Amino acid sequence: MGPGASPRTPGVFTTRRSRAWHLCANWEMEMQKRDYDGPILEIDKLSISFFTRLREIPAVMDFSISVQPGEAVGLVGESGCGKSTVALGVMQDLGKNGAVVGGSIKFKGRDLGAMNQEELRAIRGSEIAMIYQEPMASLNPAMKIGKQLMEVPMIHQGINKKEAFERALQVVTDVKLPDPKRILNSFPHQLSGGQQQRIVIAMALMSEPALLILDEPTTALDVTVEAAIVELVKDLGRKYGTSMLFISHNLGLVLETCDRICVMYSGEAVERGSINAVFDEMRHPYTQALFRSIPLPGADKNSHPLVAIPGNFPLPHERPEGCNFGPRCDYFEEGRCDQGDLLMAAVPGDERHHTRCLKFDEIDWNAPIDVGEQKQKAEPGEVVLKINDLRKYYEVAANAIFGGGDTKVVKANETLTFEARESETLAIVGESGCGKSTFAKVLMGLETATGGEILLDGRNIEQLPIEARDAKTVGEIQMVFQNPFDTLNPSMTVGRQIIRALEIFGVGENEAARKARMLDLLDLVKLPRAFAERMPRQLSGGQKQRVGIARAFAGGARIVVADEPVSALDVSVQAAVTDLLMEIQREEKTTLLFISHDLSIVRYLSDRVMVMYLGHVVELGSTDQVFSPPYHPYTEALLSAVPIADTSVEKKHIVLEGDIPSAVNPPPGCPFQTRCRWKSEVPGGLCESQVPEARELAEGHQIKCHLSAEKLAEMEVVIKIAAE
């Protein structure tokens, strides 16, 4: 049964009465929606190029894939590998510079390339719907949600307003939004990011498409919200029988949502097959390298260290001869891998598993990783930084223009108490709005604390703004920023920026000494010295992040706040930058405050973990304590929400309802009570009336929760490795 025949579809016959003209085309379409039962999407040897004024840039080459009805296919690869271009190609929306230069895209047996604009318009949004990364950019900010949703069937099926409204109401209920009527009557900016993305999904489902293309639909969202959206997409896919093309760089997400997967590298599909085949019996070195470079919870850092992929992603016009992955491949064989065009070959024993590797049947895929020299981690030393009952409140004026009227107090940080030692990595985990950035600001001196104290080597610095700190103190606490494309001033050379930091920190007597030190710093972060003369735009994301690290260590930093330093980088680069940070830490005995929401990487590199929620530290303990029960209910949900790219891991399924409350308007009592699934286990409504005190569960393990010790003991392990 095709999706068009779903019982809730408003009758085609009413349509005929109201808009006879529209009908002919739609009738045909409706018929096709029902009758076709081959693959929904067949892409055959597709090549797409973009044309700039200098040259033709091939973005996708020899790409084939087919999507069966009801099937979800994942498209995975690093940025620039061409996965989004494939999606745009399917939509036939390549802009004026792009063109399909070879192969075909067939949708339900009809060649999309041969259709005219009229026919394409009838298909887009109606039979193929697309969901983009940024929900706010996909919604018209000047139009009410209801009207935007109703437009879809009114344009494509010509149904009347009343029916369209009912359909909209139904779909909004389907995407599990509370109070659908109110939602329909609001503007996009009145909704949170997660709610907006649900609306975008609802809009895509309005016309019950046969194919849904999701282009990184959750990248802009928080982990717990992401988990809920993924859950929703999976459910809806089952319910509506929609086929899906799921584009993502996150292998864990693809594992959770898709039936089949296609791995892309530098414009080509390198491996294609079912999830289990690719995840467990990969037959392409790139896929293998990709899996080795992401931290998996099932393995510890000694037996399964991260292995970064050497080298850089080739630019589209600088691709090597032969295998694109050749120069970075461990199994590269000269004279063989660097010649001619490689074709996809079927893996014997599995006819739907293909790989683009000449040597796949020669490589020993189960060989253990060459671990190399293992460096012992330095033991944590003296306490360097002590935070005592730190509070940071902001006053928000009710009237922004004249500043009068009532003021509201936003409690961004509430009673933070912890300490950090020399050469220790303390991870600060939490979602947006949890107060981790505010804490970083107070520590750096960009803001001063409202209460409590920050002791650096026993000196109070919480009331010292950065202007009042001496160069040494400023140099000792430095920061590595999240966005590599934003972290360097685009109009200054790399060397100049590092030298400027040295000048400010008073390092070196003269220009020559500073220059020498700058070159040393480039060595430290393993960048060639020639990079000193380069402009930031000539560097890749990973290289920029290395420069950012070099700049942070310019003043001999002892405490480095790393604000999600690798989350914006590609998977293969993440491992290298993470390793670099840890290596520098070992050498310089730095205290690393590692802010992140990615629990896999936190588990991999940190000694202790601090979980924050709405300004409160809800759990603090050593990595093992935090990652095993008893958990704080929020930690439990967070662990469950992290997508893990390992088929042998069994995860307990906890989906949090709703969104993170706003810090301007926090719930009374425990900050997490609005989303907590354990709330009913606490007698007397204590959660709603009283903020829980921090209590010590074990040596160095503290938790802020009303749950009794017995209940906490009942908690089960969230991430379980099935095989062992």
Place this chain on the structure above:
Amino acid sequence: MEPLGTFEIIGRILYQFTSVWLALVILFAASIAFKRRLGLYGKLFDSPIGMIGFALVMFWIFTGVFGQMDLIVTHDSLTQISGMKNKVPGTALRGVGEDVYPWYLMGGDNLARDVFSRMVEGAWVVVQIAPLATLFAFMVGITLGLPAGYFGGRLDTGISFLANLILAFPVILLFYLLVTPEIVATGVPNFMATVLFIFPIVFTGVLINSRYHTQPGFRTPLMIGVLGVMFWIYLSMISTNGYLVNNEDFAIPALPKILDLFDVSGGILVVFVSVVFVNSPTVFRIVRGLAMDIKTRDYVAAAQTRGEGAWYIMLWEILPNARGPLIVDFCLRIGYTTILLGTLGFFGLGLPPESPDWGSTINEGRRLLSIYLHPALPPALALLSLVLGLNLLADGLREESLKD
């Protein structure tokens, strides 16, 4: 001698511009040959629109410069030759010596002066004033816009309010007020010049200090040198005959006459002041908006966390990264300034009455427009083509700066 035919006139005009053509060809050949190495300027030569605009602009700049060097003009712009009053283009001169060019290529105006030479001389007035006045407006706008955007809050509210106040004031009325003799006598334009012209000095001072304050040994001599020269020029600019203001009621002494490098005639000063005054609020707004956008970037946060001063962040972290839109706006604004100069000339404000600037010549030609078309048309077309060129250039720059 015989009057010239149409083709002969065109031919001779083109011939008069030989030096300009030569300069243009050399400039374009060199630029296109090295365009890959010239950054944004080089990219301009990838866009036909930008090239046309740049050619038009450079044509008038070369015309202004070479006209001043006596390479193009055929007659003195103020000399009247008897019998040439309102004569049509190509009319031959009578009873003049061997060394005088024997025709009025574009005819004579109502005072029997050569229209062609006056048009060429007019280009020099524009080339002299427009870019410099625009640059001053940018200095003022940037110096005020950066802190307003970066700090925000009360400061922003205050400066923005002032800017809105100026923007709301009718421009022409302001000009009339500024040139009224009674107002000139009170010294208001001089005071305004004193205030507005100090901004480039403040700007440069802050620029140098914020960059080199960590190396006082290098900074102090540099500051003294640069600011000293600038301050001298500044004083020369605002003082006339040893006084800032000198009228019956009071006199404010300034730089002694011996030290005064040059005198800016009162009229030009007024024009300069008015142009800067009305342009700077718009520049202020653009800079403020850009600063508000760029201050959220991580590299600004990085500068803050290493304890940089606010002015360093504004001038070295924010301003260079706002240059794209500012360069485009600079080109457009020179165009507006050119039109503004034309308007001022047209109303006879500021510039001396016999000045060959385009606005004045258009106004003179306008009076006899129904009988004689030729005196008004050349300056009007000149003005049009220069502004068009600047707009096209700005378009080209915008287009190219957005690519790759």
